[in-house]
Amino acid sequence: MMKAVVNRIIPNTLIDGPGSRMAIFLQGCNMNCLYCHNPETQNQCTGCGYCTGVCPAGALTLSGNKVNYNQEVCCGCDRCIGMCPHSASPKCLELEDEALFETVKANEDFIDGVTLSGGECTLQYRWIQAFFSRVKAQTGLSCFIDTNGYMDEAVIRELCEVTDGFMFDLKALNKEKHVLLTGLDNRLVLENMSYVSEQQRLYEVRTVVVPGFTDSEEEIGNISEYIRTLNAYTCFKLIRFRRQGVRSILSDFEELSKETFEHLYNIAYNILGSRAVNTD
Amino acid sequence: MTERIKGIIQDTRLEFHQKRGQLAYEAENMLPYVGINERSKEYLDKRIICDIFEGHAPYRPRYILPDYLRFMKNGSEYLGIKPPEDLYEAVNALLIIYRYVPSITGYPVYLGQADELLEPYMDTVNGQEAEKLLRLYLTHIDRVMPDAFVHMNIGPRDTKAGRLILKLEAELRKAVPNISMKYSEETPADFARLAVATALEVGKPYFINHSAMLALLGENYGIASCYNSLNIGGGSHTLVRLDLKAAAGLAGGYQAFMDAVLPDAIASLCDIINARARFLVEASGFFQSSFLVREGLIQLSRFTSMAGVFGLYEAVELLSDGLRMGHDRPADDMADAIVRRARELVKGQTGAYCDGTGGKIGFHAQSGIDSDLDVTAGVRIKAGMEPGLFEQIRLQGSLQGYFDTGVSDIYNFDSTAKKNTGGVLKIINGAMKNGILIFALNTADSELVRITGYLVKRSDIRKYENGDPLREGTVKLGADSIKNKSVLERRIWKSDEGCC
Numbered sequence: 001m002m003k004a005v006v007n008r009i010i011p012n013t014l015i016d017g018p019g020s021r022m023a024i025f026l027q028g029c030n031m032n033c034l035y036c037h038n039p040e041t042q043n044q045c046t047g048c049g050y051c052t053g054v055c056p057a058g059a060l061t062l063s064g065n066k067v068n069y070n071q072e073v074c075c076g077c078d079r080c081i082g083m084c085p086h087s088a089s090p091k092c093l094e095l096e097d098e099a100l101f102e103t104v105k106a107n108e109d110f111i112d113g114v115t116l117s118g119g120e121c122t123l124q125y126r127w128i129q130a131f132f133s134r135v136k137a138q139t140g141l142s143c144f145i146d147t148n149g150y151m152d153e154a155v156i157r158e159l160c161e162v163t164d165g166f167m168f169d170l171k172a173l174n175k176e177k178h179v180l181l182t183g184l185d186n187r188l189v190l191e192n193m194s195y196v197s198e199q200q201r202l203y204e205v206r207t208v209v210v211p212g213f214t215d216s217e218e219e220i221g222n223i224s225e226y227i228r229t230l231n232a233y234t235c236f237k238l239i240r241f242r243r244q245g246v247r248s249i250l251s252d253f254e255e256l257s258k259e260t261f262e263h264l265y266n267i268a269y270n271i272l273g274s275r276a277v278n279t280d
Numbered sequence: 281m282t283e284r285i286k287g288i289i290q291d292t293r294l295e296f297h298q299k300r301g302q303l304a305y306e307a308e309n310m311l312p313y314v315g316i317n318e319r320s321k322e323y324l325d326k327r328i329i330c331d332i333f334e335g336h337a338p339y340r341p342r343y344i345l346p347d348y349l350r351f352m353k354n355g356s357e358y359l360g361i362k363p364p365e366d367l368y369e370a371v372n373a374l375l376i377i378y379r380y381v382p383s384i385t386g387y388p389v390y391l392g393q394a395d396e397l398l399e400p401y402m403d404t405v406n407g408q409e410a411e412k413l414l415r416l417y418l419t420h421i422d423r424v425m426p427d428a429f430v431h432m433n434i435g436p437r438d439t440k441a442g443r444l445i446l447k448l449e450a451e452l453r454k455a456v457p458n459i460s461m462k463y464s465e466e467t468p469a470d471f472a473r474l475a476v477a478t479a480l481e482v483g484k485p486y487f488i489n490h491s492a493m494l495a496l497l498g499e500n501y502g503i504a505s506c507y508n509s510l511n512i513g514g515g516s517h518t519l520v521r522l523d524l525k526a527a528a529g530l531a532g533g534y535q536a537f538m539d540a541v542l543p544d545a546i547a548s549l550c551d552i553i554n555a556r557a558r559f560l561v562e563a564s565g566f567f568q569s570s571f572l573v574r575e576g577l578i579q580l581s582r583f584t585s586m587a588g589v590f591g592l593y594e595a596v597e598l599l600s601d602g603l604r605m606g607h608d609r610p611a612d613d614m615a616d617a618i619v620r621r622a623r624e625l626v627k628g629q630t631g632a633y634c635d636g637t638g639g640k641i642g643f644h645a646q647s648g649i650d651s652d653l654d655v656t657a658g659v660r661i662k663a664g665m666e667p668g669l670f671e672q673i674r675l676q677g678s679l680q681g682y683f684d685t686g687v688s689d690i691y692n693f694d695s696t697a698k699k700n701t702g703g704v705l706k707i708i709n710g711a712m713k714n715g716i717l718i719f720a721l722n723t724a725d726s727e728l729v730r731i732t733g734y735l736v737k738r739s740d741i742r743k744y745e746n747g748d749p750l751r752e753g754t755v756k757l758g759a760d761s762i763k764n765k766s767v768l769e770r771r772i773w774k775s776d777e778g779c780c
Contacts, residue, residue, distance in 0.1 A: 014697050019702050109710035112703065
């Protein structure tokens with residue numbers, strides 16, 4: 001029996017892969033993107049206890065170096081998340097694959113599949129293997145992963161065995177911009193994307209169009225061309241940068257205008273046709 | 281009385297037909313109420329039971345579902361219409377007969393299985409002509425029968441006419457006609473997805489669980505007005521409803537409610553319903569004089585009456601000291617027990633002239649009217665208090681099976697659903713598997729707002745509030761419902777963007 005650290009579960013989503021899906025967000029990330037909209041998913045709780053002092057509902061208590069979270073009394077104000085100095089959340093739950101599977105099974109009639117996201121869910125890849133194997137053995141549901149693609153070759157190969165589709169969050173194709181945005185090189189990401197594409201499992205590539213980083217005609221054009229040469233099926237979803245939730249210097253940046261976003265989308269559309277997806 | 285009549289005549293927000301309808305209602309009500317017992321009168325006076333403005337002396341059934349297929353086959357001697365031979369004649373014939381179908385509002389509540397009626401004529405004209413004719417047909421219905429209870433059925437089979445109606449409705453963006461799509465395994469997925477896309481744009485059609493309806497009413501059923509499932513070639517004499525919240529307020533507790541109050545109230549509900557049906561059939565002369573009967577388009581034996589209930593959410597809340605349906609298991613169990621008991625009590629009575637549902641009165645979850653304050657439609661969960669979408673569907677699915685003449689729930693989606701019609705269809709499929717009979721959906725940002733069983737345009741509501749006269753009487757009902765019933769507070773199912 002294995003446990004996953006789960007940030008939250010959305011029982012019904014229509015935007016995290018094909019059809020109607022349940023999305024499970026796992027805690028922890030190996031990137032620290034400037035535009036991260038959910039920084040509270042980045043790290044594991046250290047048990048420092050700062051958050052217990054701001055909870056108006058008394059849902060958080062500290063025992064030793066562990067913060068206890070009482071879901072029943074939580075009022076959902078998220079003050080704890082806002083003040084966490086470690087980009088973590090005291091509200092994560094440690095769930096066994098069997099318990100999560102039961103939740104999935106209970107909603108089987110209403111969903112086409114399950115999507116794991118994060119954070120970077122593949123950090124918990126051993127758990128994913130166990131969970132997806134169980135889902136595939138006992139239901140007809142499809143299993144998808146939303147990832148930044150930054151993992152060892154051996155990991156992506158193992159995950160491909162139990163995963164029907166991947167959504168790659170490509171932060172930037174331009175190497176320098178990728179480093180600026182995430183602190184990491186994108187070589188591994190592109191190699192993994194290429195492997196997944198060959199396995200016919202690259203469902204979608206997503207890029208957040210960030211002013212000053214990925215909002216150039218050249219960058220969007222290059223990503224679109226890159227996807228076009230990879231295969232004939234992967235969609236490219238463009239997401240407009242919004243300041244909501246962002247804590248870095250980008251929180252002061254102007255949001256990308258609708259018009260600029262539309263213009264960039266059209267560049268992608270001209271290269272990929274209906275495979276370019278406009279989320280606006 | 282003279283003041284009230286003068287008020288109607290001088291109301292600048294009503295147009296001529298609406299005034300005439302209200303004046304006729306006042307005239308009818310100068311007669312004494314049909315023969316009911318004293319206890320029933322008390323319930324009516326306290327508005328615990330209500331006949332939803334049917335009037336004192338019914339002279340036409342509330343819901344009539346003519347057998348339009350028979351009309352298209354035989355024509356009508358009374359109307360001087362021969363069986364149509366092409367699409368022009370088919371559309372013309374239907375538009376003529378619609379004006380001769382009585383109802384409470386004066387507008388027909390059932391327009392027939394439009395795709396099935398028109399499909400045989402689709403190839404008599406070219407594609408462009410067909411589209412133009414259907415656009416005119418739908419436009420005519422909207423302008424001449426401006427009442428959102430005017431209801432058309434399509435499906436479950438795939439037809440050219442059905443697809444064209446969906447396409448045109450998404451384009452015309454009008455509240456009238458209301459549309460139901462019978463949906464089953466024989467409905468092709470792409471046709472169903474087109475219906476989902478249309479519903480996400482304009483709040484219609486709603487999805488009818490065709491297999492479940494077949495088991496309840498047989499092949500020849502239709503959906504009329506708002507969510508009323510009745511026999512084609514028949515209908516319902518009357519719909520009288522019981523306010524479960526008000527009834528619960530009379531009881532000292534749950535047990536007293538189940539043992540004494542509910543049986544007493546439902547006995548009166550049935551007394552009123554049967555008295556109204558008897559007057560209509562035996563004293564009004566409708567079934568003796570209507571050409572619809574004479575020409576075999578309706579038969580008394582296909583009719584029933586409807587006993588409606590509403591306010592279950594608040595009744596449970598009252599009787600359980602504050603437990604909430606959809607959130608507390610004992611509240612869900614109580615809701616189930618109340619509905620089951622109410623059904624037993626209704627079905628335990630003989631229904632006068634109710635051969636359409638085996639001699640018993642039809643059981644109906646009534647979806648509310650504009651003047652209802654702080655009380656939830658039918659057996660729904662209070663707006664804004666819905667649990668998770670799937671929990672809501674599961675609970676409603678378990679309750680909907682008790683109703684044989686109509687029940688519904690509305691599910692609001694956010695606009696991201698428009699890009700994933702397949703996903704919405706999966707949820708509808710799951711809902712039907714879990715017992716949902718009628719699934720209505722809406723998007724939060726839609727220009728058309730689904731009120732209870734009908735739609736109104738947001739822009740028309742603003743006009744009504746400004747005191748401008750409007751063609752549709754239902755706009756007034758809708759505007760008042762929005763004020764009184766938190767229609768806009770209904771929970772929206774958002775698909776959250778995941779993460780970075």
